[in-house]
Amino acid sequence: KNQVEQSPQSLIILEGKNCTLQCNYTVSPFSNLRWYKQDTGRGPVSLTIMTFSENTKSNGRYTATLDADTKQSSLHITASQLSDSASYICVVTTSGTYKYIFGTGTRLKVLA
Protein backbone atom coordinates (compact mmCIF):
# COMPACT_ATOMS: atom_id res chain seq x y z
CA LYS A 1 0.00 0.00 0.00
CA ASN A 2 1.33 3.43 -0.94
CA GLN A 3 1.91 5.45 2.21
CA VAL A 4 3.81 8.50 3.37
CA GLU A 5 4.55 8.89 7.07
CA GLN A 6 5.95 12.03 8.62
CA SER A 7 7.56 12.56 11.98
CA PRO A 8 7.39 14.15 14.37
CA GLN A 9 3.72 15.08 14.29
CA SER A 10 4.56 18.38 15.96
CA LEU A 11 7.68 20.15 17.06
CA ILE A 12 8.50 23.22 19.14
CA ILE A 13 11.92 24.85 18.90
CA LEU A 14 13.54 28.13 19.89
CA GLU A 15 14.34 30.77 17.33
CA GLY A 16 17.79 30.34 15.87
CA LYS A 17 17.92 26.58 16.41
CA ASN A 18 18.10 23.99 13.65
CA CYS A 19 15.61 21.18 13.20
CA THR A 20 15.04 18.17 10.97
CA LEU A 21 11.71 16.78 9.81
CA GLN A 22 11.39 13.22 8.58
CA CYS A 23 9.39 11.61 5.78
CA ASN A 24 9.31 7.85 5.16
CA TYR A 25 7.44 6.42 2.23
CA THR A 26 6.39 3.11 0.78
CA VAL A 27 5.39 4.38 -2.63
CA SER A 28 6.10 2.52 -5.82
CA PRO A 29 6.89 3.20 -8.56
CA PHE A 30 8.52 6.40 -7.39
CA SER A 31 8.61 9.54 -9.51
CA ASN A 32 9.44 12.43 -7.21
CA LEU A 33 9.17 13.76 -3.67
CA ARG A 34 8.08 17.27 -2.75
CA TRP A 35 8.15 19.27 0.45
CA TYR A 36 5.57 21.97 1.00
CA LYS A 37 5.24 24.65 3.67
CA GLN A 38 1.74 25.66 4.67
CA ASP A 39 1.15 28.72 6.81
CA THR A 40 -2.06 28.77 8.83
CA GLY A 41 -4.98 29.84 6.68
CA ARG A 42 -3.03 29.70 3.43
CA GLY A 43 -2.37 27.28 0.63
CA PRO A 44 0.80 25.15 0.60
CA VAL A 45 3.92 26.60 -0.98
CA SER A 46 6.43 24.36 -2.70
CA LEU A 47 9.88 24.26 -1.06
CA THR A 48 11.69 21.52 -2.99
CA ILE A 49 11.09 18.75 -5.48
CA MET A 50 13.49 15.84 -5.91
CA THR A 51 13.60 13.03 -8.41
CA PHE A 52 15.08 9.57 -7.97
CA SER A 53 18.59 10.67 -8.95
CA GLU A 54 18.77 13.68 -6.64
CA ASN A 55 19.81 13.22 -3.03
CA THR A 56 19.90 16.80 -1.81
CA LYS A 57 18.30 20.09 -2.74
CA SER A 58 18.39 23.45 -1.00
CA ASN A 59 16.08 26.43 -0.95
CA GLY A 60 17.58 29.11 1.24
CA ARG A 61 17.64 27.85 4.83
CA TYR A 62 15.72 24.72 3.81
CA THR A 63 17.66 21.63 2.71
CA ALA A 64 15.90 18.45 1.67
CA THR A 65 17.60 15.08 1.36
CA LEU A 66 16.40 11.93 -0.31
CA ASP A 67 17.61 8.36 0.14
CA ALA A 68 15.79 6.38 -2.52
CA ASP A 69 17.24 3.10 -1.26
CA THR A 70 15.80 3.41 2.24
CA LYS A 71 12.83 5.47 0.99
CA GLN A 72 13.48 8.26 3.43
CA SER A 73 13.59 12.01 3.08
CA SER A 74 14.36 14.76 5.52
CA LEU A 75 13.85 18.50 5.57
CA HIS A 76 16.47 20.41 7.53
CA ILE A 77 15.79 23.98 8.61
CA THR A 78 18.83 26.02 9.56
CA ALA A 79 18.77 28.97 11.97
CA SER A 80 15.01 28.86 12.40
CA GLN A 81 12.95 32.03 12.33
CA LEU A 82 9.53 32.83 13.75
CA SER A 83 8.19 32.81 10.19
CA ASP A 84 9.12 29.14 9.86
CA SER A 85 6.17 28.31 12.12
CA ALA A 86 3.92 26.32 9.79
CA SER A 87 2.94 22.83 8.73
CA TYR A 88 5.38 20.97 6.49
CA ILE A 89 3.92 18.40 4.14
CA CYS A 90 5.77 15.65 2.29
CA VAL A 91 4.19 14.43 -0.97
CA VAL A 92 5.38 11.49 -3.06
CA THR A 93 4.29 11.07 -6.66
CA THR A 94 4.17 7.75 -8.45
CA SER A 95 5.36 7.41 -12.01
CA GLY A 96 3.13 6.24 -14.81
CA THR A 97 -0.31 7.05 -13.49
CA TYR A 98 0.92 10.03 -11.41
CA LYS A 99 -0.73 9.36 -8.08
CA TYR A 100 -0.03 11.89 -5.34
CA ILE A 101 0.46 10.39 -1.88
CA PHE A 102 0.37 12.91 0.96
CA GLY A 103 1.87 12.77 4.40
CA THR A 104 -0.14 14.15 7.30
CA GLY A 105 2.40 16.86 7.94
CA THR A 106 4.58 18.12 10.77
CA ARG A 107 3.45 21.19 12.67
CA LEU A 108 6.44 23.33 13.58
CA LYS A 109 6.29 26.11 16.13
CA VAL A 110 9.26 28.44 16.52
CA LEU A 111 9.33 30.41 19.76
CA ALA A 112 11.15 33.67 20.43
Added chain:
Amino acid sequence: DAGVIQSPRHEVTEMGQEVTLRCKPISGHDYLFWYRQTMMRGLELLIYFNNNVPIDDSGMPEDRFSAKMPNASFSTLKIQPSEPRDSAVYFCASSLGTQYFGPGTRLLVL
Protein backbone atom coordinates in the same frame (compact mmCIF):
# COMPACT_ATOMS: atom_id res chain seq x y z
CA ASP B 1 0.64 37.35 -12.54
CA ALA B 2 -1.90 37.43 -9.70
CA GLY B 3 -1.39 33.77 -8.91
CA VAL B 4 -4.13 31.18 -8.70
CA ILE B 5 -7.46 32.86 -8.00
CA GLN B 6 -10.27 31.10 -6.19
CA SER B 7 -13.78 32.22 -5.44
CA PRO B 8 -15.57 32.48 -3.21
CA ARG B 9 -13.09 32.63 -0.32
CA HIS B 10 -15.76 31.58 2.14
CA GLU B 11 -19.04 29.77 1.62
CA VAL B 12 -21.68 28.85 4.16
CA THR B 13 -24.61 26.83 2.91
CA GLU B 14 -27.28 24.49 4.13
CA MET B 15 -27.27 20.77 3.63
CA GLY B 16 -28.80 19.80 0.30
CA GLN B 17 -27.82 22.98 -1.51
CA GLU B 18 -25.61 23.06 -4.57
CA VAL B 19 -22.16 24.56 -4.11
CA THR B 20 -19.91 25.75 -6.95
CA LEU B 21 -16.28 26.60 -6.35
CA ARG B 22 -14.32 28.46 -8.99
CA CYS B 23 -10.68 28.59 -9.96
CA LYS B 24 -8.61 30.64 -12.38
CA PRO B 25 -5.17 29.07 -12.85
CA ILE B 26 -1.94 30.90 -13.59
CA SER B 27 -1.76 31.75 -17.27
CA GLY B 28 0.28 29.25 -19.25
CA HIS B 29 0.07 26.46 -16.71
CA ASP B 30 -1.08 23.18 -18.25
CA TYR B 31 -2.03 21.28 -15.10
CA LEU B 32 -4.85 22.12 -12.70
CA PHE B 33 -5.53 20.34 -9.44
CA TRP B 34 -8.41 20.37 -6.95
CA TYR B 35 -7.63 19.46 -3.33
CA ARG B 36 -9.63 19.17 -0.13
CA GLN B 37 -8.12 19.69 3.31
CA THR B 38 -9.60 18.80 6.69
CA MET B 39 -8.09 18.39 10.13
CA MET B 40 -8.96 14.71 10.19
CA ARG B 41 -7.80 13.67 6.72
CA GLY B 42 -5.20 16.28 5.85
CA LEU B 43 -4.70 17.27 2.22
CA GLU B 44 -6.39 15.06 -0.39
CA LEU B 45 -6.16 15.30 -4.16
CA LEU B 46 -9.65 15.16 -5.67
CA ILE B 47 -8.99 15.48 -9.39
CA TYR B 48 -6.49 16.94 -11.80
CA PHE B 49 -6.56 18.13 -15.40
CA ASN B 50 -3.90 18.34 -18.07
CA ASN B 51 -4.62 20.71 -20.93
CA ASN B 52 -8.25 20.93 -19.78
CA VAL B 53 -8.72 17.15 -19.86
CA PRO B 54 -9.45 15.28 -16.60
CA ILE B 55 -6.62 12.81 -16.03
CA ASP B 56 -7.36 11.26 -12.65
CA ASP B 57 -10.58 11.72 -10.72
CA SER B 58 -10.09 8.75 -8.40
CA GLY B 59 -9.96 11.09 -5.43
CA MET B 60 -13.45 12.47 -5.98
CA PRO B 61 -15.39 11.19 -2.97
CA GLU B 62 -18.64 10.30 -4.69
CA ASP B 63 -21.03 11.20 -7.47
CA ARG B 64 -22.13 14.34 -5.65
CA PHE B 65 -18.81 15.88 -6.67
CA SER B 66 -18.07 16.96 -10.23
CA ALA B 67 -15.37 19.11 -11.79
CA LYS B 68 -15.08 20.77 -15.16
CA MET B 69 -12.47 22.74 -17.02
CA PRO B 70 -14.16 24.29 -20.06
CA ASN B 71 -11.04 26.24 -21.03
CA ALA B 72 -7.46 26.84 -19.98
CA SER B 73 -8.34 29.74 -17.72
CA PHE B 74 -11.27 28.43 -15.71
CA SER B 75 -12.35 25.42 -13.68
CA THR B 76 -15.24 24.62 -11.36
CA LEU B 77 -15.80 22.09 -8.62
CA LYS B 78 -19.45 21.43 -7.90
CA ILE B 79 -21.04 19.63 -4.98
CA GLN B 80 -24.69 18.69 -5.39
CA PRO B 81 -26.28 18.06 -2.97
CA SER B 82 -23.91 19.25 -0.26
CA GLU B 83 -23.62 17.50 3.11
CA PRO B 84 -22.11 18.62 6.44
CA ARG B 85 -19.19 16.20 5.96
CA ASP B 86 -18.18 18.18 2.88
CA SER B 87 -17.12 21.05 5.15
CA ALA B 88 -13.45 21.66 4.44
CA VAL B 89 -11.02 24.00 2.76
CA TYR B 90 -10.88 23.40 -0.99
CA PHE B 91 -7.69 24.37 -2.79
CA CYS B 92 -7.06 24.78 -6.46
CA ALA B 93 -3.48 24.59 -7.74
CA SER B 94 -1.93 24.99 -11.16
CA SER B 95 1.40 23.80 -12.44
CA LEU B 96 3.96 23.90 -15.19
CA GLY B 97 6.24 21.78 -12.97
CA THR B 98 5.99 23.31 -9.53
CA GLN B 99 2.47 23.50 -8.15
CA TYR B 100 1.17 26.89 -7.09
CA PHE B 101 -1.81 26.85 -4.75
CA GLY B 102 -4.63 29.33 -4.52
CA PRO B 103 -5.79 30.79 -1.21
CA GLY B 104 -8.53 28.20 -0.83
CA THR B 105 -12.30 28.28 -0.34
CA ARG B 106 -13.51 27.59 3.19
CA LEU B 107 -16.78 25.69 2.89
CA LEU B 108 -19.14 25.16 5.79
CA VAL B 109 -22.23 23.05 5.21
CA LEU B 110 -24.77 23.35 7.99
